Structures are given as structure tokens and as C-alpha cells.
Amino acid sequence: MPTPKFTQIKQFIVDKIRSGLWLENQRVPSENELAKQFAVSRMTARRALSELTDTGILTRSQGLGTFVASFKSQSSLLEIKNIAHEVKERNGNYSCTVQVLESINAVAPIAIALGVEVDSVVYRSVIIHNENDSPLQVEERFVNPLLAKDYLQQNFTALTPHEYLSTVAPLTQARHTVEAITPSSEMCQWLNLYNEEPCLQVIRRTWSVNGIVSFARLISPGSKYRLGGQLTFKNNNKAHNA
Known part of the structure; x- marks a missing residue:
């Protein structure tokens, strides 16, 4: 054809x-x-x-x-950082636990987020990121297998999904949504939350030049995690850079 x-x-x-x-x-x-x-x-x-x-x-x-498009700035507000590096920069001890690593058939919301057909096969991972042996963040990620075919074969205790995807499908763009949520009972269990507390949820979609690479939910206890950023304004006389 x-x-x-x-x-x-x-x-x-x-x-x-x-x-x-x-x-x-x-x-x-x-x-x-x-x-x-x-x-x-x-x-x-x-x-x-x-x-x-x-x-x-x-x-x-x-x-x-x-x-x-300019590929240097992945987000106007949030810089994508590798959580393992963040922890190490604070002189913390990083570790992680892989809860889920599987292929699934994409339901409509996931298919739309990844730009694939409903019921097509996509990859799913759920990883708990720890700082000093204490859960810091739960990462649930859905990946387009056409852009990262060996995703399920990776050892994510040795490298993070972000590190792997940045290698096989270098990111050109990311879009974020940030909100406060009430965690589910399963999320409380993963994060060792004995007293229910608000959590910070970041919804992130990432692109490479070949299309949408992944759709992820990053959930952290509000008492343990925060986001920050910096905007730098430059004078530029070129119209298409304004």
C-alpha cells in the first residue's frame, strides 16, 4: 500500500x-x-x-x-529533570522499586494522549522513586512502543525511564499540567501515607521529532515535594524570536 x-x-x-x-x-x-x-x-x-x-x-x-520549532526549551515553566539526579544533588540516596512493567491495550484516554489507535498495544510502567529509602514519587508512564520498542526490556533500577527515553527518542517538547489531588488508597500504600494528605500531580506528555513518546503521571506527597522554576527574559530584535 x-x-x-x-x-x-x-x-x-x-x-x-x-x-x-x-x-x-x-x-x-x-x-x-x-x-x-x-x-x-x-x-x-x-x-x-x-x-x-x-x-x-x-x-x-x-x-x-x-x-x-525551537527544541532548546522543553517547557516555558518547568524544566524536565531526572529525579535520580535531583535526589543526588541534595546528597540523598536514590533508589526505586518497579511495581509494574507491562504491555496493555490502550483505552481511549491513553490512546488520545499518545496519538495512537484505541486498543493498540502500548507499554505501561509504574515506578516508585525513593529518597533515603522513603517513597518520594510514584511515576505511572505510558509509552508509544513504535518510538521505544525495547522499553520493557530495560532495567529501571539502573536507569530511569526519562534517561532511557532521552537516549532512544530525544525529547523535543513537553507539556505539563500540575494540580493538587487526593491520593487513592493504592497511591497511599505506594507512598507510605498513613494519614491522607494532598499530593502534587504532574501530568506530562513528551514528544520527539517522530511523534508523542510518552504520557506520564508523577505523584508526590505535598509535604515532601515541590516544584520551582526560573524564567529568563532576553532582548532579541528578531521577529520570530520575540
Whole structure:
């Protein structure tokens, strides 16, 4: 079965970016230019650009065109850090317990979050991260197997999922939602919470140049964990960097 034209256009753009021929903030061909180059309709070219924009590979600016997204900043508010490094930076002793490592059929919310078909096979892991032998965070992660096929074969007591995924599918973008939640009884058990207390939940989706890599829930006791960040503002006269 031939590859759809819009997929060919997407792959063409991704290859140009991965090879370094198209750099961050560089303008990419317009819908009309791509339609002419690939002998397709403008609607087909628009679909390719729109899907790459939705996954954070491209950015569109009204009246200016479409540009290669900046891959240096993974989040405007939160920097993605490896929790093992965080603990060690505090001179703590990091360890973890792998509770679940399995393949499952994706229910609708997980399929939507990963951009895959409902009931398709995805990978799931549940890992408890400890600091000085005390539970600090529960990480439940769903992974697209097309982008990390050997995920279930990894020893996550030796490296974190973040470290592994950063190697096999280097992250280009992440989106976060942060909220306070009341933990379930299972979560209380995993976190050794004998008295119910509010927890901090971070919902995180991560992308590589080839699509959505993972969807994760990171849950920590409010009394043990906090998030912080820093914004740096720079003067820049270039319009597409403003």
C-alpha cells in the first residue's frame, strides 16, 4: 500500500530537520510550495504542516509563515529533570522499586494522549522513586512502543525511564499540567501515607521529532515535594524570536 502523500511530506520535513539542513526558527516551505513540489492539493500540504505543528515540531506565525520549532526549551515553566539526579544533588540516596512493567491495550484516554489507535498495544510502567529509602514519587508512564520498542526490556533500577527515553527518542517538547489531588488508597500504600494528605500531580506528555513518546503521571506527597522554576527574559530584535 503506497504511503499517503501527507505522510511523505511530513517525513521530508522531519528528515530535513534531523539532518541539520533546516535549523531552529528557519522558515519552511509554504503550503503552496509543498503542494507544487509533491504534486498534491494545498489541503494535503496543510494537513502535513498542521500535524507537525500539533506535535511541536513546527510553529506557525500568522502572516509570517511556518518555522522549525525551537527544541532548546522543553517547557516555558518547568524544566524536565531526572529525579535520580535531583535526589543526588541534595546528597540523598536514590533508589526505586518497579511495581509494574507491562504491555496493555490502550483505552481511549491513553490512546488520545499518545496519538495512537484505541486498543493498540502500548507499554505501561509504574515506578516508585525513593529518597533515603522513603517513597518520594510514584511515576505511572505510558509509552508509544513504535518510538521505544525495547522499553520493557530495560532495567529501571539502573536507569530511569526519562534517561532511557532521552537516549532512544530525544525529547523535543513537553507539556505539563500540575494540580493538587487526593491520593487513592493504592497511591497511599505506594507512598507510605498513613494519614491522607494532598499530593502534587504532574501530568506530562513528551514528544520527539517522530511523534508523542510518552504520557506520564508523577505523584508526590505535598509535604515532601515541590516544584520551582526560573524564567529568563532576553532582548532579541528578531521577529520570530520575540
